Amino acid sequence: MNEELNNLVNALREELTQYGEVLALMQEQQELIINRAANDLLINLNRVNEQMERVAIARNQRENCRQNLVAALGGAEDTTFRQMTEMLPPEVQPLLDALVQEINHMLQNIQRWLKQNHLLLKRSLDLMQTIMKNMFPSAEAAAGTYGRGGQVSPVNPPPSSLYEGII
Numbered sequence: 001m002n003e004e005l006n007n008l009v010n011a012l013r014e015e016l017t018q019y020g021e022v023l024a025l026m027q028e029q030q031e032l033i034i035n036r037a038a039n040d041l042l043i044n045l046n047r048v049n050e051q052m053e054r055v056a057i058a059r060n061q062r063e064n065c066r067q068n069l070v071a072a073l074g075g076a077e078d079t080t081f082r083q084m085t086e087m088l089p090p091e092v093q094p095l096l097d098a099l100v101q102e103i104n105h106m107l108q109n110i111q112r113w114l115k116q117n118h119l120l121l122k123r124s125l126d127l128m129q130t131i132m133k134n135m136f137p138s139a140e141a142a143a144g145t146y147g148r149g150g151q152v153s154p155v156n157p158p159p160s161s162l163y164e165g166i167i
Helices: 002-034 038-073 081-087 093-135 139-143 161-166
Strands: none
Touching: 002 038, 002 093, 038 081, 081 093
16 A cells, blocks of 8 residues: 555656646746747647647546555445545655645646636737727628638738838
8 A cells, every 4th residue: 555655646746746737837828928929939839739638647647646556455346535645644645635635736827827827918909900900991801701601701901001101
C-alpha cells in the first residue's frame, strides 16, 4: 500500500504542476491580449492546447494511481476519493486533502483567468467591429459576416474617400 500511496501523492503533485503551467500560460495570454500581440497570442494558444494535453495525461495517471490504491486498500471500484482518503492512516490524510484542495483552488484560478481573457477578447472584437462599421458603413457590413443560410457572405468595402485620398 505504501508504494501505491506514494505513487498517488506524486501523481497529484504532477497534476498540480501541470495546472500551474496552464495558469502561467493564461496570465501570459492576458498580457498578449492587452498588448494586442496577435502573432504571439496564436503561439500562446498552441502552447495552451499542448499543455492541456499534458494535463489530461497527468489526470489519467492520477486516476490510475487512485484506482491502484483503492484496490490495495480493498475498496470497491466506485469508491470516491473522499472515501479512499478516509480508509488511509490519519497521518497521511492531511497531505492528500491539501493536495486536492490546492488542485481545486488552481482550477478555480484557471477558470477565472479564462473568463477574463475571453471577456478581453470579446471587447477587442466588439471594438474592431465598431471601427469597421464606422469606416465602411454599409448594409452588408451592418448585417454581419454570415448570411441567413450560414454561408460567409463576401464583404467588399465601398469606395472610400480615405482610400482615394491616400492614392
